[in-house]
Amino acid sequence: MELPFAENYKIKMVETIKRSTREEREQWIKDAKYNLFNLKSNQVFIDLLTDSGTGAMSDKQWSELMLGDESYAGASSYYKMKDAITNILGFEYFLPTHQGRAAENVLFSTLVKQGDIVPGNSHFDTTKGHIEFRKATAIDCTINEAFDTENTHPFKGNVDLNKLEKVINEHGADKIPFIIITVTNNTAGGQPVSMQNLRDVKKLADKYTIPVLYDSARFAENAYFIKTRETGYADKSIKEIVREMYTYADMMTMSSKKDAIVNMGGFIAMKDKTLFEKASMFNIVFEGFITYGGMSGRDMNALAQGLKEATEFEYLETRIKQVEYLGKQLIDYGIPVQHPIGGHAVFINALKFLPNVPRNEFPAQTLAIELYKEAGVRGVEIGAIMADRDPVTRENRYPDLELVRLAIPRRTYTNNHMDYVAAALINVFDRRNAIKSGYKIIKEAEVLRHFTVELEQL
Numbered sequence: 001m002e003l004p005f006a007e008n009y010k011i012k013m014v015e016t017i018k019r020s021t022r023e024e025r026e027q028w029i030k031d032a033k034y035n036l037f038n039l040k041s042n043q044v045f046i047d048l049l050t051d052s053g054t055g056a057m058s059d060k061q062w063s064e065l066m067l068g069d070e071s072y073a074g075a076s077s078y079y080k081m082k083d084a085i086t087n088i089l090g091f092e093y094f095l096p097t098h099q100g101r102a103a104e105n106v107l108f109s110t111l112v113k114q115g116d117i118v119p120g121n122s123h124f125d126t127t128k129g130h131i132e133f134r135k136a137t138a139i140d141c142t143i144n145e146a147f148d149t150e151n152t153h154p155f156k157g158n159v160d161l162n163k164l165e166k167v168i169n170e171h172g173a174d175k176i177p178f179i180i181i182t183v184t185n186n187t188a189g190g191q192p193v194s195m196q197n198l199r200d201v202k203k204l205a206d207k208y209t210i211p212v213l214y215d216s217a218r219f220a221e222n223a224y225f226i227k228t229r230e231t232g233y234a235d236k237s238i239k240e241i242v243r244e245m246y247t248y249a250d251m252m253t254m255s256s257k258k259d260a261i262v263n264m265g266g267f268i269a270m271k272d273k274t275l276f277e278k279a280s281m282f283n284i285v286f287e288g289f290i291t292y293g294g295m296s297g298r299d300m301n302a303l304a305q306g307l308k309e310a311t312e313f314e315y316l317e318t319r320i321k322q323v324e325y326l327g328k329q330l331i332d333y334g335i336p337v338q339h340p341i342g343g344h345a346v347f348i349n350a351l352k353f354l355p356n357v358p359r360n361e362f363p364a365q366t367l368a369i370e371l372y373k374e375a376g377v378r379g380v381e382i383g384a385i386m387a388d389r390d391p392v393t394r395e396n397r398y399p400d401l402e403l404v405r406l407a408i409p410r411r412t413y414t415n416n417h418m419d420y421v422a423a424a425l426i427n428v429f430d431r432r433n434a435i436k437s438g439y440k441i442i443k444e445a446e447v448l449r450h451f452t453v454e455l456e457q458l
């Protein structure tokens, strides 16, 4: 008999999670104004809201916490983090920040000004927020294949070079402070970017002397897909692939809550010393002194260890196979999901799942609420609510895809939990035709409204 795949870890500490009844959940979600971010964590049984900061640290990471050096300046923890960044990612200069959006705030304060254009593959919500907050414009140049959920292109995170060059020619290189590549492309469904594409974007950027920035939250998962899908990389280690990826970048921002497997943390890394010096000033103003930047010494230690673990093949294989395990059950039942299954999450195509709910009643949000009511599983809308209003016209923006994301925290749930989630979604799918109306917004913020939006059932 062929041996089945099994996780490359065993469990040393557990946390109890609580079941609830449908009646309780219906009341709780109503009290939460139908915004899943407003639920209390103990009102959720399986929490797939995000894979950000929700992973389980290893015994080695926990032991690193005890070795943290909390000196204000020059802590050994800072140098541990620096060594990990230099060795694994190949950058000489770096600044710690308290999380990924803080890295964006510091770096964009240095580089982005009013009227600028920032092209790339799909921008992450906080990244776009930080661009638009500075009255600059983010332009999505992702390949068209990404917007067809049935298409099985192996690298749907790729940048379309023609679209990119058109943007450069239209606006002029001097309006473009950098090109941003998000690895993996979260917004398009956790889809990877190929090494070839990273190389090609760098070549095009060099032609116009524009720097390249990687928004790097899931860089290790991206490397796993390069190893398993791209010709010429099967025999290379993840660490070798990661090193090559970053030879085509000038700088990076990182949310360490993803592929560094810590609960809080981030950083900026760059190759250029002058940029480092300019950004250092903003880091000191917004985050803290340059050798801690909003992080405790112990957290910098855990982060350094996390970077090492996340770039091991066995870890990534366990991680991505679990996401695939859930995705495959949904596909087998005919539930419309983004193909191929992404690195950190399964993305459900809500327009196909709930065809009777009009677009302006937010089908993805409606589906996320139904799933919560069904089984206490919390996912998140990646659709028109998250897309915010157009900053100029103030009209709702309807993105090409209207998705519900089920993000799987790293090393946290078992495959039994995945079976439970699949069954819950299948139950909702079976009664999908009876779901004919959605929600309307009664209160919203100007930017990043999905975090605090309040809704009313129609």
Ligand SMILES: *Cc1c(COP(=O)(O)O)cnc(C)c1O
Pocket (backbone or CB within 6 Å): 052, 099, 100, 101, 102, 124, 126, 127, 182, 186, 215, 216, 217, 218, 254, 255, 256, 257, 258, 265, 266
């Ligand atoms: C999470 C994330 C961010 C923002 O990081 P935070 O740590 O949540 O502030 C930026 N970009 C990408 C691609 C992310 O996944």
